[in-house]
Every structure is written in C-alpha cells, then in structure tokens.
Amino acid sequence: MVSRDKSNQKSIRSMIQENKSSRSQSAVMEKVVPKLFLICAIISIFTTIGIVFTLLTETFTFFNRISIVEFFTNTRWFPFAADKHADFGIIALIMGTLTVTAIAMVVAIPIGLAAAIYLSEYASAKTRKVIKPILEVLAGIPTIVYGFFALTFVTPLLDKIIPGGISIFNALSPGIVVGIMIIPMIASLSEDAMNAVPNSMREGALALGATRFEVAMKVVLPAALSGVIASFVLGISRAIGETMIVTIAGGSRPTADINLTESIQTMTAYIVQVSQGDTGYGTTIYYSIYAVGMTLFVFTLIMNLLAQFISRKFREEY
Amino acid sequence: MALINKESVKKRMGTRLAANGVAKFLFILATLFSLLVLGVLIYRILSEGLPYLSLDFITNFASRMPERAGIWAALLGTIWVMAVTAPVSFILGVGTAIYLEEYAKKNAFTKFVQINISNLAGVPSIVFGLLGLTIFVRLLGLGSSVLAGGLTMSLLILPVIVVASQEAIRTVPREIREASFGMGATKWQTIRRIVFPAALPGILTGTILALSRAVGETAPLLVLGALAYVAFVPENIFSQFTVLPIQLYNWTSRPQEEFHMIAASGIIILLIILLIMNSIAVLIRNKFHKRF
Known part of the structure; x- marks a missing residue:
C-alpha cells in the first residue's frame, strides 16, 4: 500500500523548487572545484620555484663572501x-x-643489467613472479638501514679482504652499498625497456638459429638500448643524491685525491654534517650548505634531463 | 653444392651453446646476488637486534645507557609527522592528479606541470630539506616543528602520489564516465561519484607506498633541524620532535658497539612498520582493485 501520510508527500511545485536550488548549488560547485584542483597543481610548480629560489638567493649571499672562482677552482x-x-x-x-x-x-650496472636480462629473456613467468617482489623489497629498504649495513658489515668485511686493511670510514664501502641499493632500480627499468621489445623480433632471431644469449645481446639489448641507458643515468642521479649511506660510512674528510680506502666526504654528507652541528644562522658555513645544495641540484637535474632526452630521442618504435 | 658448410656450423655451434650456458649462469648469479644481499642484511639485523628487543625498548625514551634506551619519542614523532604528511600530501596529490586527468586542457601549461612533476621526483631528498629549512622553518617561522617536518615530507612525496593517482584515474574506462554524463550528471558529480570511487584503491595503494617511503626518509628532517636526542613526546604540531630514522642514525654514528645493537633493534621496528604498510597497500590493491 502506498502511504497516504500527508506530511511525507511533496507537491510537484516544491520538488521543482528543490531541484532548481540544488542545481544552482551544483552549478557553483562546477565552477569552484576545477579552480581548487588547479591550485593543487600550481603548488607543485611553486615547490620547484621555491627550491630554485631558496637555493639561488642563499647561494648568492654565499658568493658575496666567497668568490665563485675560488669555489670552483680551489681543491x-x-x-x-x-x-x-x-x-x-x-x-x-x-x-x-x-x-x-x-x-x-x-657494482650496479653489470649486476642490474644481468638481472634484467635474466628476468626478461631467460626466466619463466613463475620465477619472475617470485624474484620481482623481492627486488621491490630491496628497493623499499630505507637508506638508513643500508647505511647501518655498510658501516657494521661491509666495512669490517672489506677490512678482512683487503690486504692493507681499510679505515672505518672510506669510499669503497658506501660506494658498494649505494650500488646495491640501485641494483633493483636499474634491473626493473631495464627489464621494462626489454619487455617492450616485441616478441616477433626474438622469434625471428631464434628461427634463424640464434641462441638465447645471441638474441639477448644482438637483438633485444640494441632495441632496448635507449631505455637501458636511461636507467643507468637515473641510477647515477640517485647515487649522486644519496645521503645517509655516505654520511654514515663515508666519513667527513673532504679530499680531492682519489683513495678508496680512506675517509672522504660527499656533497650530501657535508650538508648533513653542518645541519647536525651548532652552526649559527647567517654564518658563511650556513650559506655554504646552499651553495653545495645548488651544485648537487644542478648535477642531478642535468642527469634527469639527460635520461629523459635519451629515452625520448633514441627510442626505437615498433 | 651445399650452401651451408655443415661441419663448420657444427663446430661453431658448440662454442655458441657454451657461451649461452655460461652467460645464463652469470645472469642467474647476478640475480641471486641481490637476493643474497637481502638475506645477509636481514640476518645481520635480526642477529644483532633481537636480543635487545623488548617491550621496554619500545616504551622507553632515548638514554645515554644503551640497556635503558628506547624509541618511544622517535616512534611517536614519526606518527605525528605522518599525521601531518598523510592528509596534506593526499589532498594535494589527488587534487593535482584529478586536475591533470579530468580538467586540464592539452596545452603548454599542462605539459609544463607534468614535466615539472617528473623532475621534482628526481630531486634529491636532502634538497627538499633545504627548501623546508628556508621556507617553513625560517620564512614562515614554524621552527623545527612537527608541522614544518610534515609539510616538507608532503612536498617530497607529492610527485609519487600524483603519478600513482593519475595512473589509477586513467584506468577508469571512458564508458562509465559517459554513462554518468548520459544520466544527466555534471562533470563534478561524475568525478565525485564515479571516477574517484573507482580509482580509490589505486590511489590509496600509491599513497600508502609513498608514505612508507616518507617513514624511512632521514636526510630532509636532519637538515630541518629535527633533534637527535629527545626525551619527550610531541604535544602538538608545533612541538620539536625526532623520528625513527634519525634516532637510528644517532645510534649508528656512535662508536660503541652496544649502540649499534640497539640501532639494529630499532631497524627491526622500522622494517616491521614498513612491512605492515606495504602489506596493507598490497591488500588494498588485490582486494578492491576492479578490472574494467
């Protein structure tokens, strides 16, 4: 039975009225919402502007005190x-x-590339399903954990292996561990690039009597080269910007000499060292971290742009 | 006349097959190397850290004596920072993604935003620390507070969330959008009631993975001036704070062996937190992901 309760019924007129007001309400929403989202998108641009602006102004102050020539020529x-x-x-x-x-x-290029070739050219779908998540886990481990690993495991291990021993802080141990950290990145990006090579090309080569190794090296790798090289460049960019591993295991003795077994200091480690100390705001040292940060930013930006350029310019389309 | 000299082909085939075998062996070795490293790393951390792991370790404050040291302040600091980062980065990230996928016209500005986001993803995290130090800590006068740390982290993981959300929104098929328009729904209604719910599992997965990256991030907060030795719990978003990775860094950089042990215990806690977050992300992806 349809309820005849009067209070529950609405007249057609009131329904139309309601509809109209809700429509005008939604018309306002239609106009406001895109603008709100646009503001969100603009914030990401402001982030970039903020980074460049802060680095530039503070670096400028730094160069007022220390000449730019000395900065780039003094060793x-x-x-x-x-x-x-x-x-x-x-x-x-x-x-x-x-x-x-x-x-x-x-460390990372040969091992990462070899793993990528194995996963894309040799491994069965089942093996891939097991190994890829493990690589993802390796990629998800925080760098502080890798730093701990470098200092408490890799350095003592190297100390035993290398005849003359190795100092507690050195370049070799963090270098190796940064490489290990980057392996999953190079492996998965290179594998993506090789997976994009169509199967018909592999089958063509196999039908001509090529072995799997020859298919991988002479057909797949050349075809995927742009993606593979781009993954190397992105790996370099990651290594340049890596902070905690080199801070923990690399030490704090900046030197222009190349000596793998002695303490060094990277750009990132210097920034951490200063922010950990009690350097006052406004001192030359305070501004120096921005000049170092600027140099670091330019280095990684060039690498990232190079990677984008390589993968766009030299991509082979099939 | 035989076109192919079978003898010489046979001869070369042996070395070619051998090369294939050797190469395959080396490729497998390289793949296993990563797994081996992961195994050694986990074994080392468990063997060093498990003896010190106890309930007291979780509920104690940091201490100069390793046997009484704990991670309570750092654990709560991490939770406080994430409480700021999660909503801010989610709203900004999803908003940007919806704008780019649903509203933006294909013009130079849109392309610029897109390129900008992919470049932001490649900026080293420590540079975000310098940004936060200048803008949030000094310019806005927030000091080395939870709020300054949380906002810096939000900007750091913003590109990851934007890209993940864009991919999730892109998987929502055109047809169901058109069906919604066909029923007389407006664009915003379609986005709010159709596209967003359908893309939500993907968006949430991406957001949780991005947050788990923020949980393990040390460098930007170190630069911001987060404290290394804290014996109090943050009271509000303007309190000073420390986070788990910074506490671990502090312990790792001390020379005494005992502090390395408790650093390992702390790492176990950190990895458990990350494991839980990742499991939730995978669960959401597998359980709620719809294929259209």
Missing part, C-alpha cells in the same frame, strides 16, 4: 678552520661524490 674544503684559513673549494666534495658514484655504478 681544498676546510670550512671549519678559523676565518682567514677557511677553504671553500667544492672540487673536494665533488670528487667525493663522484668517487662513490663511480664505485656504485661499477
């Missing part, structure tokens, strides 16, 4: 010395960063 970095004797030569920090990055790449 000594001793900011904590008394005023007149302080040296701000970023080359020492850059060398530290590049040493660690080079070691990391020596």
